[in-house]
Amino acid sequence: MAQGTYVEKSYERDTTYITDRITADGSDGWPVEPGRYRLVVSRACPWANRAIIVRRLLGLEPVLSMGVCGPTHDADSWTFDLDPGGVDPVLGIPRIKDAYLKRYPDYPRGITVPAIVDVPRGEVVTNDFAQITLDLSTEWTAFHRGGAPDLYPEPLRAEMDEVMRRVYTEVNNGVYRCGFAGEQEAYDKAYDRLFTAIDWLSDRLESRRFLMGDSITEADVRLFTTLARFDPVYHGHFKCNRTTLTEMPVLWAYARDLFQTPGFGDTIDFVDIKAHYYEVHRDVNPTGVVPKGPELSGWLTEHGREALGGKPFGEGTPPGPVADGEQVPAGHGAV
Incomplete structure (x- = not known):
């Protein structure tokens, strides 16, 4: 961090x-x-x-x-x-x-x-x-394993770098800018910047399955890790509370599509995520109390993004099972 x-x-x-x-x-x-x-x-x-x-x-x-x-x-x-x-x-x-x-x-x-x-x-x-x-x-x-995806395809790099720059400054870091704002004006500006970018991403993903088109790239990895933490942490703890992720139809479906793709959801430990933010950030959460919610089973529901076409790994293949000893502990994921 x-x-x-x-x-x-x-x-x-x-x-x-x-x-x-x-x-x-x-x-x-x-x-x-x-x-x-x-x-x-x-x-x-x-x-x-x-x-x-x-x-x-x-x-x-x-x-x-x-x-x-x-x-x-x-x-x-x-x-x-x-x-x-x-x-x-x-x-x-x-x-x-x-x-x-x-x-x-x-x-x-x-x-x-x-x-x-x-x-x-x-x-x-x-x-x-x-x-x-x-x-x-x-x-x-x-x-790289056989069938590994090209996460940083050379023909897309110029556009992809710009997309990732905006995702980083406005969303990945934008939630922190909201959460650690020290006065109302700074928070208001940070909130507006964040949700302007959220709306831009929603528009971009309405007609394309992934940020750069028909298959996953590093741009999707960078956005996904923020979306996975949005409802458990950023919505409440960081006051990014215009809407929950589950109330954003396009981004919620997109996030579920990625979560259900091998290599994404099987790395998410919601228990550790909440423990970190709520217990460590005592300037934001003085009591250190960790909330029990939100309900997580929705991550495993149908997302319908296949209708947009494309294949997550392009001409490649998904990774195999999580390596022994690296599995997210039982009860820490979306079950």
């Missing part, structure tokens, strides 16, 4: 990251190598959830291991409290901060996930969440 600051009572996200890249040619000093790196995530975090989905869609589980932090953390760091003894079994550390400090002993910024760690050195390579997923698509191609 990225950090932010307040500027004149409005929320501004800190977008300074460790921008080293893991590439096929190793030009940044970090070559793609199977088994060398570990992706550290939390299922609660929307930015980390992107990396979980992309890794699964591309079939990178055998070559890029994954460590999962718990949903809550203190002011210091995300912790591996889901693991036996509270220690990541591969990295041998109790908190991801240790890998940041191993590389930069005086690291001055927020400790965020997702992060990729070089296992032999125990050092964070990068926490640049937007670039991480693009590089998984474009630099790790030698290790």
